[in-house]
Amino acid sequence: MPEKKQFRAIKGTRDILPPDSSLWNWFEQTARETFESYNFRDIRLPILEEAELFARSVGEDTDIIGKEMYRFAGKLESLRRAISESIGRLDNSSRIYTFVQFLAVLKRNLNEALNNDVIPKNMSNLHRIGQLEARCREGETRLLNGDVEPSQAWTALYEETTSILDDFRPIEKSDETLRPEGTAPVCRAYIEHGMHTLPGNVKLYYIGPMFRRERPQKGRYRQFYQIGAEVLGQSDAPAIDAEVLEMLLVFFHRVGLTRTTLYVNSIGDKECRPKYVELLREELRKVKDHLGADSQRRIETNPLRVLDSKLPQEQPIIEKLPRISDHLCDACREHFANLKNELRLRNINYEENWRLVRGLDYYTRTTFEVTAEGLGSQNAVCGGGRYDGLVELLGGPPTKGIGFAIGSDRAILSIQEGAEAHALPGLSVYIAWMGAASYPAAVSIARKLREAGLSVEMPPEEMKFKKSLGLADKLGARYALILGEDEVASNKFTLKRLADAEQNKFSEYELLEYLESERRG
Ligand code: AMP
Secondary structure, eight states: OOOOOOOOOOTTOOOOOTTHHHHHHHHHHHHHHHHHHTTOEEOOOOSEEEHHHHHHHTOTTSHIIIIIOOEEOOHHHHHHHHHHHHHHHSOOSSOHHHHHHHHHHHHHHHHHHHHTTSSOOOHHHHHHHHHHHHHHHHHHHHHHTTOSOHHHHHHHHHHHHHHHHHHOOOOOTTOEEEOSOSHHHHHHHHHHTTGGGSSSOEEEEEEEEEEOOOOOBTTBOSEEEEEEEEEEESOOOHHHHHHHHHHHHHHHHHTTOOSEEEEEEEOOOTTTHHHHHHHHHHHHHHTGGGSOHHHHHHHHHOGGGGGGOOOGGGHHHHHTSOOGGGSOOHHHHHHHHHHHHHHHHTTOOOEEOTTOOOSOTTOEEEEEEEEETTOTTOOEEEEEEEOTTHHHHTTOOSOEEEEEEEEHHHHHHHHHHSSOOOOOOOOOEEEEEOSGGGHHHHHHHHHHHHHTTOOEEOOSSOOOHHHHHHHHHHTTOSEEEEEOHHHHHHTOEEEEETTTTEEEEEOHHHHHHHHHHHHHO
């Protein structure tokens, strides 16, 4: 007998069951209707893409690319495993010799990978390698000095090394990955299908799952769902940014997500941002010792990300850092001022937040985020911004772009936690039939009602009326259609409204008329 095993959904993934799934469908349908009224059209993208697409666009020094992508093993992944395995095979005794062996294995493998271009020689990879070697040397010294028990030292080092190796996942050309976001794939498709030759701006939206290997918690999953919209074309007029924001907020309003705040910022372009980043880096270096380990690392790899930090002890330091708004070039400053005018024209409330840099490398100028109440720490329900150089970076023609991604999981959670209940279409009619003679009439009327757009349930086997009506109640049907031999003989149906037990007799024609007008409200 095979062992009995209870299968469960993988950590960070979940099933969306009825009746929640109705809420999800309605949420997504409302997005479609809203976006199409702004002349956006659906684009259906693959869930698998080349890993390098995201490395180039999102940026290698981001968490998404550095450690959260679900990649399928290429050459490098095999090398990583080889390193782990050879470490695992090392003599796990307490001798100093183990460390020497360990360092040799590590160095040989890493150098080979760097020299063969299997590991790109970028800043964060070199940093990781440096960190690893430093740890080994430290371990060796402490051991030689007799500061630690050899077995203790070995275990600590082994654990640390494997964890750094887990982090150490540079991109290989041949890697495929589950997509962690949707903007880069939209740009890839835009280029691949020559969409720049289409008239006017290309306005696209997508709905679907994304994958990131994050630490799961409320509102944060490893498979989560996004609804995104993108505008690609030749113009970067601030009216486009404003229209995108208006559409987003109209959608949130329609789905009852009203307790939200829109934050906007401008992070400059390729003229002014690099200078600001350098200035920020210099200022951060001065206060390095007062920052946590993550921020210390980011000074070199991605200083803008320090502004994202939520660490309490870093807040007073961050408040004193130079602000991008004081360092925008004239063109960016004007763009941002015009955007704010456009928002006021549309009666859109917003707050400026100079620290809103967003994690991804591709953003330029406008960035924005919407937070919602009732979600705890994971309260961002939408993020987006402008990415004017991205299409070109991915090998396409010079193109401007702006877009956003709504996190459906969180938005729906916030709607569910809000006070308003949503009347979603449920079961309309339950057909309580009894007696062989009424069965053909039940089958026929069920089909007609369904064709008229009503949701209909009928028992596949004969049931006593009492039991049948009890089930109709439990299923939450609005009406029970009673069909017994009397009804068939008189050609009349008895319709019972379950909420108040009111009962009426109808001919088939009258019944269809009545229920259809009910459905239309
Ligand atoms: P991003 O693509 O990181 O800009 O995220 C856009 C939106 O997607 C966020 O505001 C969240 O609402 C949502 N989101 C991002 N990551 C997750 C996750 N791991 N689980 C659930 N929602 C997420």
